Amino acid sequence: MTRISVTVDGVSYTDEVEPRTLLVHYLREVVGKVGTVVGCDTSNCGACTVHLDGRSVKSCNVLAVQADGHEVTTIEGLATNGELHPMQAAFHDNHALQCGYCTPGMIMQAVDLLRENPHPTEDEIRQGMEGNLCRCTGYHNIVKAVAAAAGASERSDA
Amino acid sequence: MIPAAFDYVAPTSLDEALSVLAEAGDDAKVLAGGQSLLPILRMRLNAPEKVVDLGRIEALRGVRDGGDHVAIGAMTPYADVLGDALVREHAGLLARAVETVADPQIRHRGTVGGALVHADPAGDVGAPVLALDATMVVVGPGGERTVPAGEFFRDLFETAVGDGELLTEIRIPKHTGWGSAYEKFVRVSHQWSIVAVAATVRVEGGSIAEAKVGLTNMGSTPLRATAVEQALVGSSASALADACAAAADGTNPPSDLNGDADYRRHLVTVLTRRAVQKAMEG
Ligand SMILES: Cc1cc2nc3c(=O)[nH]c(=O)nc-3n(C[C@H](O)[C@H](O)[C@H](O)COP(=O)(O)OP(=O)(O)OC[C@H]3O[C@@H](n4cnc5c(N)ncnc54)[C@H](O)[C@@H]3O)c2cc1C
Ligand code: FES
């Protein structure tokens, strides 16, 4: 076992983990952040996307021990004081989900995308979300939601 | 899926990493960004007793100006290479290829050094590094040595980096003012290259003064299209097709569900022409 200290959604945790524990399993099973889900075995689907030190990563493809001393944000850490993050609100307003399974990962990646490129074109949104698969929506409303969130942040910048 | 159990060490210096590796021998595996190794461990295609994480060795990360070359630390993530001004200005071809690798999440973790040592023939960084005549810095128990990119790739998943050794730096001679393009052919987004071509050219007075062309997934290692490079000298943008027709010479492409070898031999000539054309435009 290895002792790790990780800040998850603003709270610090110290735990003993087996080195082979994947970050996603640590988040779900030890910390209880079940909002982050596993959708595949190949690191293709992006459902498990979280932010590690502010950058999006697939938490099924990171070991918990690699996150020792670092900061993780999950989908559960986005809302503040019970108010949805603008990206969560945009997904809600634009019907950007059906079953909702891909949604936590989609939203985390979309937030990262706007951090790197606050005013993406439609093509840049599609490219920036290429590591996230949705089996329901046909992506159309997801792209619309990300564009809407970008527009909203533009208005609040002004 | 969950990897088999292993011991984990995260050395904070290169010397420490080398002595851990020397002690562990065959039973150890080096972990860089983990974007190839962790899927392998999860599928239990490999089950090392010890995993040596290079992620805490700061000296292996970052890009610096080496005078006549750009020096990229082996542990520099793709995303940092993409955002780096030195790489963009002096080794544009590498940036063009890196932006096609996988997806943003994987580019935040995966490293250029890890990709080169992993040496997947469909991987996208081998061909540009080969075409740019890079030099690899390899460190082992016996000290440091440099390996030209042309001698680095040995076979499928096999490089000049031996057991107990580490790739520490990739030195890319400055190609300032060269145009470059990476033409990656895939059927769906987020796919590995079926074939890809890395081309960089120096244009003088509207025609090509020097050209360098690297090929992805046209054999068990990245390849240089030397016949094309020679034929391109003196070509103008309107006369590229003839020079690019030789792109498949000396290659040995695989046949698989994405296409047979003949299909790839044809594809590579088309992609070479497109890549060179784009490279001439900037
Ligand atoms: C879904 C998915 C899609 C992908 N798509 C693409 C793609 O389109 N194109 C592409 O090129 N790649 C793709 N990749 C692979 C990706 O580029 C990997 O990140 C890269 O191949 C490995 O880099 P890493 O830093 O993650 O290395 P790791 O996975 O940590 O290591 C890879 C291997 O290299 C060894 N190693 C690593 N660093 C060193 C070092 N410094 N010295 C000695 N040995 C070392 C390790 O022991 C291991 O054997 C994809 C991966 C995934 C999961
Ligand atoms: S569960 Fe991580 S990418 Fe699918």
Ligand code: FES
């Ligand atoms: S909403 Fe069902 S997978 Fe995306």
